[in-house]
Amino acid sequence: MKTPTASSPLYYIGLMSGTSLDGIDAALIAIEGDSPPHLVATHAEPMPDALHHLLLSLCHAKQVSFAQLAAAEHAFCQSQAQAVQRLLAPLSISHAQISAIGSHGQTIEHAPLGHNGGPAYTLQMDNPSLLAELTGCTVVADFRRRDLAAGGQAAPLAPAFHQALFGRASAHQLVLNLGGFANLTWLSSQPTDPVIGFDTGPANALLDGWFARHQGGRFDQDGSWAASGTIDNALLVRLLSEPFFQQPPPRSTGRELFHMAWLEKHLSGQEAAEDVQATLAELTAVSVAQGITHLKIHDGPLTLITAGGGAHNTYLMQRLAYHLPGATFTSPAAHGWPEDWIEAGAFAWLAHQRLHHLPGNLPSVTGAAGPRVLGGIYAG
């Protein structure tokens, strides 16, 4: 196994298609010596409408045929291969120089506590064998299930990567990812303190779903439709009564709990659609602020590195600032990592960890019995 040195970096590609189902993010990273991973190039492969709707329907399907699953998996893998092709095409780095692709796969369902008394499971649709065949690269995949097997939540996994990227600063770091769901990572200024990380609740998944239903289109640009509404406090209280928001970490969640039917259950039917959108943004802002309060930070002024697509939602960011008075919001771009690329970068880094037999999880975050080497290798 090659070891990275300052003169010969190792290259990895991370492929992430998150719970927003907006597209496949491809990030090429370089690992040189002991330095934090470096972002070299990126490509966002848009999710074709047909695939977006197919995956969304699978996430909420009560019954699925094997043929439907196979069709979705095949189309998804073709898009992944396309993403790799388009990422590398303008570069002087060839497929042969890629140590491995880290493929997250598409989360279809996540039930780390099991369902109705059944075993814990987390399901990422993926076809790493086909991806290895289509790209000629070694693929590392199935990152979550080893943590689950060790009694962990299998999510969030990004906190370990946040530590690799930002953990050397002398001051504390608080990283907020606003994806389909939101998660927080706390890196203390004392490197010996355990990393804390957990999902705070829904973010873009519900905002996108309500927007698509009432306005058409994929998402509420800059949160302008939400900003045109009024927060419905009674609705907010009903939404926040969901026990998940009171659950102590380790905790993770997804579309199996927070879906459109969950929202509808709490609606009186009298609400204006834009008021619901404003209230959903408020739900994200309040649940993140409550998550931060739960951390009881006494480590200097609060500084947040905000990442994920929700960091572009101006209205949501204004509501977060309102609920976190005195906090400073920074972009990870200051560390060379623009907000949209951290998660894809995380799965590239996890592939490196796997090839070097290094742990990928943080038991202090997921609750697993111990550090574990995550993922399986599919030779190129």
Ligand SMILES: Nc1ncnc2c1ncn2[C@@H]1O[C@H](COP(=O)(O)OP(=O)(O)OP(=O)(O)O)[C@@H](O)[C@H]1O
């Ligand atoms: N300019 C913008 N205004 C409002 N929302 C935006 C904007 N840009 C991106 N978004 C939101 O970000 C979402 C995509 O975010 P991201 O790529 O972080 O999600 P994800 O990869 O599915 O995340 P995760 O895996 O963490 O759930 C879009 O679906 C949209 O809701």
Ligand SMILES: CC(=O)N[C@H]1[C@@H]2OC[C@@H](O2)[C@@H](O)[C@@H]1O[C@H](C)C(=O)O
């Ligand atoms: C099961 C799953 O796919 N979870 C995602 C989701 O999207 C955000 C949040 O919920 C986080 O827990 C996780 O993704 C990131 C990459 C993580 O594991 O850190």
